[in-house]
Amino acid sequence: MEHARHVVRVVLLVMVVLAVAFLARGFLVPRSYGMYGPYRYDNVREQMNVRRPAHAGPAACEQCHPDEATARKAGVHRNVSCEVCHGPFAAHVKEDGSVVTPTVDRSYTLCARCHRKVDGRPAGFPQVVLEEHVSGPVEGKVCLGCHNPHSPKL
Amino acid sequence: MPPEISGFAFPNDVHVWWSLMIVMYPYITGFVAGAFIVTSLFHLFGRTEFKPIARLAMATSFSFLLVASMPLQLHLGHPERGPLVMITPHFTSAMAGFGILYSGYLLILLLEVWFVWRPEIVLRARRSRGPKRAFYAALALGTYDIGPEALEVDHGAITLLAGIGLPAACMLHGYVGFIFGAIKANPWWSTPLMPVIFLCSAAVSGIALLMVLYQVVSKLRGGEPDQPCVSALARWLWFFLILTITLELLEIIVMAYERSESWLIISELLTTRLEFSYVTMQLIVGGLIPLILLAVVVLMNRYLHERVRNTLSTVAALLCLVQVFSMRWNIVVGGQLLSKSLRGLRAPYEPELFGREGVLMAIALLVAPFVILWIFDRVLGIDPPEKTGAASPAEPPADVPARVRSA
Known part of the structure; x- marks a missing residue:
């Protein structure tokens, strides 16, 4: 053992290097890493x-x-959520509490998004062929001329 | 000049993302494993004919290992993240294997180098004064015991480390082959033969490099290379070259005979885009010619004049280095020239001259290990100890055959 002193020293040195690597790993791997998968959950x-x-x-x-x-x-x-037509809440009520008049989408294209006749839609869902349903040009706020958007049934 | 795209290629298949640096990565790593195989033949398997180059082989392996991760760093950018692959490997990535194998092998090789060169470190520490002495004393870890008992302990440690180091070196380079062999979407890469071919060609490149290096170093030192050592190197080079070429041909022959759906595009790839680098360089100039030259050296060894043997072996070794580089190029670049549609090819890849992944950088990467080797020689001295007058634990005592000592 007397002649293996250098071996003991080099083994100790290797252990110190490994310990430093493991310690560094402890600092480098984020705490929430791997909690729900191979990513840092805190990032969510x-x-x-x-x-x-x-x-x-x-x-x-x-x-x-x-x-x-x-x-x-x-x-x-x-x-149908209010924000579909009235725009997102955050655009109406700002972070400091001030209120801005929202831009309301009253266009026929918004109504047509759900009510235009599409073969794939369920038969019981109210849908129309716009050109046949509207007498006159299909443009602007034509739907709101007859329908109340909050309770559109005539 | 062929058109940019021939046949039908997917739009995202026309870029060669894995550049020249990814060709350099297995090329340099191969030298590490190959040179270590040579040093193991002496330290582990008692092949005493390799004694003149055992230390050179170990120093070469060490020098190339220090550069082995550089091509990846240059390719990826963010060198500050490089060490993280060793400390925080991501086990869902195949590259985690590189971190573990590289750092493990680096540790083993560092220890082995330290044990082999310890007598020189101690002698230099004793001879030096001032900061130089402090440097060597720190390298010696403060213990100056190089008596016969201590050297005996060192010899045991070296044998043990060589025993662990050889499989580690093989794993490190087999793993490089695995990186390509495991990419199942690419039929030019996806074969279980890939790690084996990489490993055999690593042995070829390592032995070939040592052959050239030994000749050059001997000339620089004003001596002649030891002929039994040159013969042994040529023999082992021939053996590994036969293995490599056989496996490389078998891979192609199996694909061709199977007439698999990918063969249509691979045969076109090999005969059009890779015609020069595969058929001319890898098979003929780098394969067939050194195979014949080495066959002459091995089979007619006793009839050859020293100069003829040296010349033939060196030329064959240089051609082997070309063969292995061509093989890396054909694998890495070739795999990116064919589209995943298996019906289209892109134009051959031409690396830039300047820039982070350019030709000049590749040359610098190849030169760097030799600079490290030169520094190594200046700091520790690569020459076998009898020339410097120091005893070495790497060298088995004269009264006991090396084969017995290392058993």
Whole structure:
């Protein structure tokens, strides 16, 4: 053993190197890495915080607009979110609480997105061939001339 | 000049992303494994004819290993992330294997180099003064014991490390073949033969490099290369070249005989885009010619004059180096010339001259290990110890046959 002192030293040195590597690994691998797969889970929360959701859902609208919410719930558009036509919540109510008048999409193209006659849609779903349904040019806010969007049934 | 695209190629198949640097990566790694095989033949298998180059082989393997990850760093950019592949390997990636095998082999080789050169380190520490002494003392880890008992311990450690190092070197280079062999979407790469071919060609490149290096170093030192050593190198080079060429041909022959759906495009690839690099360079200039030259050296060994033997062996070794480079090129670049449609080919790849992945950088990568080798020689001295007057644990005592000692 007396003549193997250098071996002991080199083995100790290797152990120190390995220990440093393992310690470095401990610092370098993020804590939430591998929690749900080969990625850093904390990144999900960080991205969520960076990107504030633009849409808030009908419940958020109801807090200030109870009458419109009641009308919507009573009508056939009860499953259509307010933000589909009125735009995202975040564009209406800013982060500092100030309110901006939203840009409402009243165009016939928005209505046609769901109600244009498409063979693949269920037969019971209200859908029309626009050119036959509308007397006159199909343009602008032509649908709203007859239908109330909150309760569109005539 | 063929058109940019011939046949039907998918739009995302027309780029050669794996550049010249990815050709250099297995080429340089191959030298590491090949040179280590030579040093193991002496340290592990008692082939005493390799004694004159055992230390040169180990130093060469070490020098090339230090450069082996450079092509990858140059290809990927972000060199600061390079060490992470060793410390934080991502086990869903095949490259995790590189991190583990490279760092493991580096550790083994560093230890083996340290044990083999320890007597020189100690002698230089004793002879030097000032900062130089501190440097060598630090390298010697503060212990100056190079008595017969300590050298005996060193010899045991070297044998043990060579025993671990040889499979590690084989794994390191077999793994490089695996990286390509495991890409199942590419029929030119996806074959279980790939790691074996890479390993055999690594032995060819390593032995060939040592042959050339030994001749050059001997001339530079004003001596003549040891002829039994040259003969032994030629014999082993011939053996591994036969293995490599046989396996490379078998791979093609099996594909051709099977008439698999991919053969249509691979045969076109080999006879059009890779005609020069595959048929001319890999098979004829780098394969057939050195095969014949080495056959002459091996089969007519006793009738050859020293100069003829040296010349034939060196020329054959140089051609073998060309063969292995062509093989790496044909695998790496060839696999990217064919479209996944298996019905189209892109124009041959021409690497840029300047730039991070250019030809000049590739030349610099090839020169770098020799610069490291020169520094190694300046710091520790590569020459066998009898020339410098120091005893070495790598050298079995004269009264015991090396074969017995290493058993």
